[in-house]
Amino acid sequence: MIRFLLSRLLLPLVCLLAAPVAAAADARPVKAVEVVDRVYFVEGVTALGSPANRNFISNAGFVITSDGVVVVDALGSPALAREMIAEIRRLTPLPIRHVIVTHYHADHIYGLQVFKAAGANIIAHAGGKSYLNSQTARLRLEASRDELAPFIDAKTELLAADQWLDKQETVLKVGDTALRILHVGPAHTTEDLVVLVEGTGAMYAGDLVFRSRIPFVGQADSRSWIGSLDRLIDLKPRILIPGHGPVSTMPLEDLKLTRDYLVHLRKTMGDAAAELEPFDEAYDKADWTRFEHLPLFRAANRMNAYNTxxxxxxxxRR
Structure with a gap:
């Protein structure tokens, strides 16, 4: 138990130390793509955060309603958030009413202050308070100010929600559009939210789904995450906007791929733990063939396996 708890305390620092060694990606402009009528997303690069990519490593999106815009996630730096607002302004003069935070991880929240300054109401699940007020969040921001400068600096803040949700489902009605906000955590995080745009079949899945790359498992409870993915599979979305990677028009395949990866981690590492097999031996003999071609496999898989x-x-082995 001591070993387990110690690893939990040290893991965020390990992640921080690992980030700078990632290969830098070319800067990508924040470009809105319409995936279905009035439902948009912007796609980050498949990389770890760096000054070269401005921490543009996650997706975000927005829905244009008859009475304003609802944004889903705020991207990984204030500069990116400003570019996203410029994209929204290119498409509509309507006010930005709300920002829904799928979860409180740095690459999804460091742009929040820009949307707040633009008048948006920030919505998140109450489970996010724990991370927001933690030493982990403060240490991550301090490190980001150093590693991601000048895009993260002393003016970058950790921003709390204006509206903390505590229900399993909340319906947000803005103009002619209804959005179903579902709490599906604990999964990738305690506070995971997904957003379904009624009448479109579109789902913003946050980091429950990593498409075209290895997921970041971190400190997640993978057993609960698998259960959450089963729930999303049952909802049968037609279009899935993941937290990372391109939009999916085959959502069930991509939901199942993330699910299968987590099941494989738990099976291989669970068997090893039950047999008291040393981690290094278990990792080396595990069959990673199905997943090793995915981007960031080398950067993330070993850490995912060790944490599992x-x-x-x-x-x-439950």
Missing amino acids: YLLMEQQG
Whole structure:
């Protein structure tokens, strides 16, 4: 148990130290793409955050209603948020009414202050308070100010929601559009939200789904994450906007791929933990063939496996 808890405390620092060694990606402009009528997304690069990519490593999106704009996630730096607002202004003069935060991870929230200054109401699940007020969040921001300068600096803030949700489902009605906000955590985080745009079949899935890259498992409870993915599969979305990677027009395949990866992690690392097999030996003999071609496999897979190994030591093979 001590080993497990210690690893939980050290893991965020390990992630911070690992980030700068990632290969820099070329800067990508924030470009809005319409995936279905009045439903848009912007796609980040498949990389770890760096000054070269301005921390544009996650997706975000927005819905234009008859009475204003609803944004989903705020991107990984204030500069990116300003570019996203410029894209919104290119399409509509309507006010930005709300920003829905799918979860409180740095690459999704460092642009919040820009949207707040533009008059948006910030909505998130109450589970995000724990991370927002944690030492982990403060240390991450301090490190980001150094590693991602000048895009993250002393003026970049951690911003709380104006409206904390505590229900399993909330319907947000803006003009002629209804959005179903579902709390599906704990999964990738405690506070995970997904957003369904009624009448379109479109779902903003946040980081429950990583498309065309290895997921970042971090400190997630993978068992609960698998259950959450089963729930999304049952909802049968027609268009899926993941937290990372391109839009999916085959949502069930992509939901199942993320799910299968997590199941594989738990099976291989769970068996090893149950047999008291050393992690290095278990990792080296595991069959990663189905996933090793995915981007960021080398950057993230070993850490995902180790974290799962420690989790399975605690949980057993349940």
